[in-house]
Amino acid sequence: MEEFGRLSGSIDQIELAFVEREATPEFLMKLSIQLHLSGLSLSNTVSVLEVFGVERARSSVHNWVHKADLQPTSGKGPDHVAVDETVIHLNDERYWLYAAVDSETNELLHTNLEPTTNTGLAEVFLAELSEKHDVADAVFLIDGAHSLQAACHRAGYDFRYEKHGNRNAVERVFRELKRRTIYFSNCFSNASADTADDWLRSFSFAWNQLI
Structure with missing residues (x-):
């Protein structure tokens, strides 16, 4: 239950301001982004969407992750x-x-x-x-x-x-x-390297929510 609570909180922090005329429900887009960044392959993430009756290409999930522009929270003061x-x-x-x-x-x-x-x-x-x-x-x-x-x-x-x-x-x-x-x-x-760089920062966001 604790893991589920952290996952739900992480999903709530994902913004979808980039969405334009997207037929996929926002919750499923956020869930797909979080599942992939947490370790699920694109193929398996697409399979999860299919359970909800939504068919999307792997490239769609990849694009959602990239466009969400997730970043680790700033303002920390580590020792x-x-x-x-x-x-x-x-x-x-x-x-x-x-x-x-x-x-x-x-x-x-x-x-x-x-x-x-x-x-x-x-x-x-x-x-x-x-x-x-x-x-x-x-x-x-x-x-x-x-x-x-x-x-x-x-x-x-x-x-x-x-x-x-x-x-x-x-x-x-x-x-x-x-x-x-x-x-x-x-x-x-x-x-491209720029896409990989963006993905790494998105992964950092997800990692920080789940540790």
């Missing part, structure tokens, strides 16, 4: 922020996924998908993170990413190298984020 960069593959090309997680709550705070990695891009990532959340006094936990260490140093943030300790719990968040990105790539083999 410790675990940051990470990891290589993912999209359309057989390598991209670098930057992610920041509140190590106490396991909430995803911000993600960025970049075609390469360097200190400049890490600085951009941290700047965007600071625009969304109050991280001025946070301690950043970094697992060996030299670009992130250099970016924290330049920005004047308190940071430390940590492979275990407070990072243990959030490593599963990073693993799940990477796993779902691989899964996303398999579903949308022709997706």
